Amino acid sequence: MASIMRPGLLRQACHATAAPQRFMSIRASPLAQQLRPTFAPSTIPQSTRIAAFHATRRHQILPALPQKVEGTANDPTPVPDPSPVHGSYHWSFERIVSAGLVPLTVAPFAAGSLNPTTDAILCALLVVHSHIGFESCIIDYFPKHRVPLLRNIAMWALRIGTLTLGVALYSFETNDVGITEAVTRLWHA
Amino acid sequence: MASQRIFQLGLRRTAASGFTRTQTAGRIVQRRFAATQNVNQETGQEILANQRLKRPVSPHLAIYRPQITWYASSLNRITGILLSGGLYLFGIAYLAAPTLGWHLETPSMVAAVASWPVFAKISAKALVAFPFFFHSVNGLRHLTWDLGLGLKNQTVIRTGWTAVGFTVVSALYYTFLV
Structure with a gap:
């Protein structure tokens, strides 16, 4: 369910394996899939079936740089001082x-x-x-x-x-x- | 009414009978049988940094449908950079001209341009006129937005195409007829 609401998570998760499996599923037997009774479990893994739903290419401008964490994992995000006239003049x-x-x-x-x-x-x-x-x-x-x-x-x-x-x-x-x-x-x- | 409430209360007490009596703390305390291990601060930071690498990245611009709203906005910046970049280059070249032996005084520049073929003249004029008129007209749109006017989507689309139309007409006029 979380993967439906946040497809980015899913893409990260199944990108590595999705492409070859999707390719295989087209070549294997779509007919067998169609004739399959509704109660029988699918042979295509769950992640691949959802990945096929995302039609756009994975296409990013720049890869993520090496990440560094300021402070510890439990520190809150620093919030700048609220100033109503900052940048106004x-x-x-x-x-x-x-x-x-x-x-x-x-x-x-x-x-x-x-x-x-x-x-x-x-x-x-x-x-x-x-x-x-x-x-x-x-x-x-x-x-x-x-x-x-x-x-x-x-x-x-x-x-x-x-x-x-x-x-x-x-x-x-x-x-x-x-x-x-x-x-x-x-x-x- | 009262009898109904008494009956409901009785039902609830029966359902939650375990909590009505006082209990020792040890029976309510949660127990989690997960495998955990202690790592030092640096390893923890490393794990967190590697997790952050798996976060979603902003999508590529190409996934958005081309629309006059954001196309005009990008063009505004691109034309601005072209015009100001040209001005900066001219300024630097003008200061360097005496040292390098170039002649960038107006009479010599006019004489140089006059000797160009017509095609080069028209190309140069178009190269200046289109960005100039677009940036000027689109700048007026931006100034009206800064006053809080014309911010409805339909209005933005209409003024955007108006700006494009005005740019094309005036740039073509100044390229070919002036």
Whole structure:
């Protein structure tokens, strides 16, 4: 019964043996199975009969890493301190940056290009928006408990990259024509 | 009524007669005849870690039906990475250009692009226009969701396909006609 409610358990349990038995059961005698009186016990093992019900392939992205247990088996799961405003200002800041990008993105399409001040604001917001976006990608795909070193490397690479981009865009804004004007000229080249 | 209750109580007392009398503790104590062995702390941890290896793993993305809801969400991130990645690469290349002898000033870039064949120009424009318009329009969807609006499933599906339609129309327009 537990295996019906939690098929994952069952798959783990019968994966090793299910495939060859299923193969054999097709080849052996399905007719004998059909003619079998209802009260006679099945020759196919229970686990195989249930495994045939799961039609999808076993298909996992990454195998489980070696597990390590923090503390003892009887320790409770650590619960983080509940804080109603944790990340709230951060979240609002992200939305404000994104919302600020909307008029700055629409304006060049209406006006052709932006004046230097507005262009500089657009650059600054793009830097912040990109940094936040990449940061959330790193947080999602390089979990701290799984790849702590890679997580740190990625974060520092991002910080250095963002700083470089900031300097580069400052240089581009002061020495060149500004990004909206540059894109316009490139588009019509 | 009263006689019925007295009869029921009598029945219960008969059924559970063993518990009405006081008993010594030794008779109620459970006994389990399971084979157990003492292991040290490290072996216990090892057994537990090996048990955890047998826990179910999250299923592969491919088992989910392709739907506009989660496809648009993934595309939003992918297009964002493409656009920002391009910006980062350009920024780094622009700073490295004087050292490496490249010319990434606007006039020389415009001159370089002008010498490309039409096919290359159109491909490059499409490569920028599709992610740009999709990320911009889908960003508006995300901002409305953050205000708590349009979160019904049907609405999400409808706005998703609207975003796709707008992306295709405007990207094609800016790729071929501008």
